[in-house]
Amino acid sequence: MPHILxxxxxxxxxxxxxxxxxxxxxxxxxxxxxxxxxxxLAVLIVLSFTIINGSSAIGAQINTLSDYELDLxxxxxxxxxxxxxxxxxxxxKILLSLEFIITLALVILFIYVNNNPGLLLLWIxxxxxxxxxxxxxxxxxxxxxxxxxxxxxxxxxxxxxxxYFTFTSTIQPFFLLAxxxxxxxxxxxxxxxEIRDYFGDKTMxxxxxxxxxxxxxxxxxxxxxxSIGAIFFIVAYLLEWLTGSRPYLAVLLxxxxxxxxxxxxxxxxxxxxxxxxxxxxxxxxxxxxIVSISAHNPQWIIIITQTYSVLSVILLIxxxx
Numbered sequence: 001m002p003h004i005l006x007x008x009x010x011x012x013x014x015x016x017x018x019x020x021x022x023x024x025x026x027x028x029x030x031x032x033x034x035x036x037x038x039x040x041l042a043v044l045i046v047l048s049f050t051i052i053n054g055s056s057a058i059g060a061q062i063n064t065l066s067d068y069e070l071d072l073x074x075x076x077x078x079x080x081x082x083x084x085x086x087x088x089x090x091x092x093k094i095l096l097s098l099e100f101i102i103t104l105a106l107v108i109l110f111i112y113v114n115n116n117p118g119l120l121l122l123w124i125x126x127x128x129x130x131x132x133x134x135x136x137x138x139x140x141x142x143x144x145x146x147x148x149x150x151x152x153x154x155x156x157x158x159x160x161x162x163x164y165f166t167f168t169s170t171i172q173p174f175f176l177l178a179x180x181x182x183x184x185x186x187x188x189x190x191x192x193x194e195i196r197d198y199f200g201d202k203t204m205x206x207x208x209x210x211x212x213x214x215x216x217x218x219x220x221x222x223x224x225x226x227s228i229g230a231i232f233f234i235v236a237y238l239l240e241w242l243t244g245s246r247p248y249l250a251v252l253l254x255x256x257x258x259x260x261x262x263x264x265x266x267x268x269x270x271x272x273x274x275x276x277x278x279x280x281x282x283x284x285x286x287x288x289x290i291v292s293i294s295a296h297n298p299q300w301i302i303i304i305t306q307t308y309s310v311l312s313v314i315l316l317i318x319x320x321x
Contacts, residue, residue: 010083011092013060015298019186020056020159022305022312024049026182027163029312030175034320036167047110048166052159054103055123059130059154061096063141065089066134074200103127110166119165126158142206148187155190156183174236181232182308188225189263189301191218195270196294199287215274215290222267226304230260237311246318252311259307263300270294 024045032041064071068084071077084092107123132138133150140150160179194201194210195218202211210218234253241249270293277286 004087007083007086008095010079011061011064011087012057013063015301016056016060017053018302019155019305020052021049022309023159024052024163025309025312025316026178027160027165028167029316029319030172030178031164031167032316032319033168041167043113044166047106047113048163051103051106051110051123052162054099054106055127055130056159058096058099058103058127059133061092061099062131063134065092066136066139070200070204070206074197100127114166116165116169119162122158122162122165126154126162129154129158141208144207144209144212148209151190152183152187156186174240177239178233178236181229181234181236184225184229184232185304185308186229186301188222188227188229189297189304191222191225192267192270192294192297192300194218195222195274196291196297199291214278216271216278219267219271219274223264223271226260226264226267230256233308237315240315241318244318249314249318252314255307255310259303263303266293266296266300 027048028045064080064084068081068089071081087095107120111117111120129140129150133140133147133154140146157179160182164175191210194208195215197208198210198215198218201208209221213221234256237253238250241247270290273286273290273293277283277290280286
């Protein structure tokens, strides 16, 4: 049983649980109010987080199945292909069907408890985008600029909105500012994942945004998105705290530049190696260094998302204390 769970965790990209938790915390921090009872809050949190993770697992499994043939040619993705072979494509499709039915049932239950039918529309759009992002014949991930738009919506916008509208029906301007910052940052830290896959995608003529831009410009775009996204996020929290009863909390925002600096330092190294690689007309050792460094991207995602989550937890606690 533990082995099967590990294999399912691999094809479901268990590493997305922490970013999903970040989405929940951000939506909760801005949407929850001190007038809510703790029991109601607990039920809504559990249901919301379960639905977000279930939807994320469905999208990841579709991606794993759709990319299986391509991943067979990449030794760095052997864990994914081995996991597919261990379970079997047919069983994964059955698992996908069961997960879809269970998640849909939870969404319907959630709407009944929450009395907010708009959440169903959010879920339908999000799960549909997650499906067509990877699966043929549409396969948005191979359609240049449509890929980042889809990723920003699926990973940065819809999960947070789903969590946010779980607890409120009003829209706060500062929240929207934070959401824009988060969305930009998330795609910024996802670009190194596309850089890791750049060589395989280019060989297979898969037109991702990174393939379209090239390695050097993709690194520049990553740094710009992370930096600008962080500024938006900082401004949103700064305005929220400065107009509240505890303006001194704004000093905590200094942890964002620190975490962003750590991540951008890694991406700048990728940028330098990418320039050398382009100038060398395909130096193999440089190529391997680029792939090796960009493979650490999940750690960079955690650094950024957990920094944002810590600040969101403080924002939440401030509402109830």
